[in-house]
Amino acid sequence: MALPFSRLHDAMSTDTYGHRLSVFSDRNFKYLMVAPGILILLLVGIFPLIYSLVVSFQNITMTDVDTSFQGLLNYKQLFRDARLWQALGHTALITAIALPLELVLGFLLAQLFLERMPGRQIFVALLVLPTVLSPIVAGATWRLMFDVRFGPIGQIVSYFAGEPVTLLWTVNPSLVYPAIIICEVWQWTPFMFLLLLAALSNVDQSQLEAAELDGASYWRVLRQIIMPAIKPVVAIAVLIRGLDLFRIFDIIWALTEGGPGSMTETISLYTYVIGFTQFDTSYTAAVAFLVVALLSVIVTLVLRRMELVK
C-alpha cells in the first residue's frame, strides 16, 4: 500500500534529502490522494441538500417557476402553518407510543427465545418475517385484516363479543391510531427482538450464575447486570427505530392515507402532499429542511447522551 505511493512521491520530490516540491510535501500528499473520493461524495451527498436549500429560498410552485431569491418567505410560512405542527405532533405521538412498545415486546420475546428449545430456529425465522416485508405491503395487509366486510380482525372481535361488531379501523377517529400502531409494532418488533436477542446472548453467563448464587432478584439482575451490558445495543436500536418512526410513511399511506381528514397525517405524509399533490415546491423544500434540522438536533443530543461520539 505504502510502497507505490512512496515511490511515486519520491519521483515527484526533487531530491531525497533536501527540500521537496511544497505541494507534494509529506503532509499534503495524503489529502491529495483522497481528494477525488471526497469530491464525488460531496457531489452525490451534499449537492441535493444544497440544491433543496437554495430552492427553499425561492418561490417555485406548480404555476410559477420564478427562481428569484425570496429570503425567509417560506420559513416564515412554517410558523403559521398549523397543519405542519399538527403533523409533527402526530409523528411524535406515534413515535412515543410505538417505540417503547416495540422495545418492551422485543425484549420480552428475546428473553423468551434466549433459552435453547426445540424448534427455536424456526420460530425465530417466522417471527422475523414481518420485518422482511416492504412496509407498504405490511400496511396493505393490515388494511385487509382490518377490513369491515371480510377482515378477520372484525370477525374475531365479533366472535368474542357474541354479536356482530362493526369497527371502522381506518376511518373511526378513535381507532385509526391503534390501527397504525398495531401494524407498526407488528412489523418492527421483530427488529428489536433480533438485536436484543443478540445482545442478551452476549451477556456473560457466569455473571448471571454468580448473581443467582448471590441470591439476587430478577429485577436486580436486570438493572445491575443485564441492562448495563445491553445498553449500547438498545441505544442504537432505539435510535434507528426512532428515526424510522419519525419518517413513517408507507404504513399510514396504505392504511389511512393520513385520514380521516388530516388526523393521521405525519410529517412525511404532509411533505409528500404539499410537494406532489399541491406542487408547492419551494415551501416543501423548507419543510424538508425543518425536518433535517430537527432530526440533526435530536440525533446529536441522543448520541451525546449515549456517549457514543467521544
Added chain:
Amino acid sequence: MADVRISGLHKYYGAMHALKGIDLTIADGEFAVFVGPSGCGKSTLLRTIAGLEDVDAGEIAIGGGVVNDMRPRDRNIAMVFQNYALYPYLTVFENIAFGLRARKFADSEISKRVGDAASMLGITALLDRFPRQLSGGQRQRVAIGRAIVRQAQLFLFDEPLSNLDAKLRDEMRSEIKRLHKNIATTMIYVTHDQVEAMTLADRIVLLRDGRIEQQGSPLDLFERPATGFVAGFLGSPTINLIPAVMDVRGNSVAVRLTSGEMLELPADKVQSAAGSNGKKVILGIRPQHLTRAGRAALPKGQIRVKAVADLIQPTGTRTYVTSRIGDVAVTAELGAHDVHEQGATLDYAVDMNRCVLIDPQTDKVL
C-alpha cells in the same frame, strides 16, 4: 459450615454421560480438590453441587439436607468463577456487597462486612474502582471477597487461578490456603493443576472420564496410587513408566526390563508372586527415587543402574536428567550439581522400595 454427601450422581449432556455414578463425602471444614484432565467431569460435578446444573440421577446433600430441587440461591453457597464473573458496571465495593444487598442486609452491616473482607484481602484501597481498572490478581481478590462476605456454608472454586501468571498463581494459592485456615469453611476446589491439588487439599478427589479414580490425602495418592493413571497424573516431573516382565525364582522376585537389566524387588513390595512369573508389568518409578549412587554399598532395596545422561534440564534447585533405561526415556531428579555433562555415564541408585508395579491390562497397581 456443612458437610457434602453425594451418592449415585449421574449427569448427561444429551448423549454424553458426563458423570457416571459419583459417590463422595466431604467432611465439614474439609478442603477438597477435584482434579483431573480436561473433560473428566470435575467442573460439572462442582456445578451440580452449586445447582447450576441439574442432576439426572442421584442425590446431593449439603449440611444434612438434600438440595437436589433447591435453587442455587437457596443452597447458601459462595462460588469463585474461573473468569471471576465480577459485575463490570459496579464498583469493587458494590461487587462485594452485591450478595448482601440482594439478601437485604442493613447498610451498616454491609459496610462492616465489606470493610472486613477488603482489609483481610488487602483491597481496601480499591473499593471505589471498577473491575476493568484492576489487574488479574486484584480481580481474583475481589471475587474471593464477594464469596467470603456472604459467610456461606460452602465455598466452591472453579479453576480460580488458571487465568493468572505463574508468580501470582503461587501467591494466590498460599492466600487461599490461609483463607481456609482462617475461616474454616468447607471448600471444594476444581483444578487441572496437580501442584495446586497437592498443595491445597486435605483430600484430593481424582476424576477420570466421569468417575472417581481415587480419593484420599495428597500424600496417600502420591505414594500409594491405586492405578497407573493416578501415578501418572500426580507428581512433577511425571512418574517414569518402564515396561518389564516379572521374574520369580524361589523367594526372590525381580522385574526384567526389555534391555535385560534385572531389578530385584524388596520382599515387602510383593505379597504373593506365585504364578506371576513371566507376567508383563509396568514398573513405575518417580524421578525423585532415582538418585546418584556413590561408591559405597547402597541401602537395602536400592539397585545400581548405569545409564547415559541424554538430556540435562537444570531448574536451579534440582536438575532433571533424562536417560534411556529399559529402552524408554527415564527422567531422574538429581541434585543441582550432580551432573554437568551431556553424554556422561551415571550410576543411578533406583529405590525399589518406592516403586509401583502396574498391570498394563487393567491399569491397576499390583
